[in-house]
Amino acid sequence: RKEVEQDPGPFNVPEGATVAFNCTYSNSASQSFFWYRQDCRKEPKLLMSVYSSGNEDGRFTAQLNRASQYISLLIRDSKLSDSATYLCVVSVGRRALTFGSGTRLQVQP
């Protein structure tokens, strides 16, 4: 089983739609969680950290469910500029980050 699993997509949604991605992780000792965004042929960039209480940043909401070992990312009112690959990232104890393969989002006009 992969340490971090994501649906590769692509998710094709119209502008203005709400879209949600889930990500599951295998190690219950995981302690830090992040969503990164990677545009085509560019480097990953931090989108947001994910806290136990959930957190929101504008149109983006991240949730953590430790009991089921998954994190989610909700994007409201999708924009064309949201088209990218979204990487789920998990930190397990004293180790560097583990990246998922990413979920590709394509927002269409």
Next chain:
Amino acid sequence: ETGVTQTPRHLVMGMTNKKSLKCEQHLGHNAMYWYKQSAKKPLELMFVYSLEERVENNSVPSRFSPECPNSSHLFLHLHTLQPEDSALYLCASSQGWRETKNIQYFGAGTRLSVL
């Protein structure tokens, strides 16, 4: 832009060549990383340096040789590579490498093609 600069941005090399990738961070971070990203695969961690000491090495072939002369600079020396080593090589840095300080900031990467 992110404070992590990688050179060169593109590199084409033959299997018998020797080349080096360079990474420099201007963020005052203490940890630096090399990742490999192949098409349709997740980022693969190659090496981690914390305060100039290598703290993680993920079974990377010896044809990849990292060097960290100080906390701001990281090199990846390449020799006798194989075509399957063609990929995007990303450098990242973070304040520390343990949890709570390990948010990583990436350079733009070096796109490597091995002929």
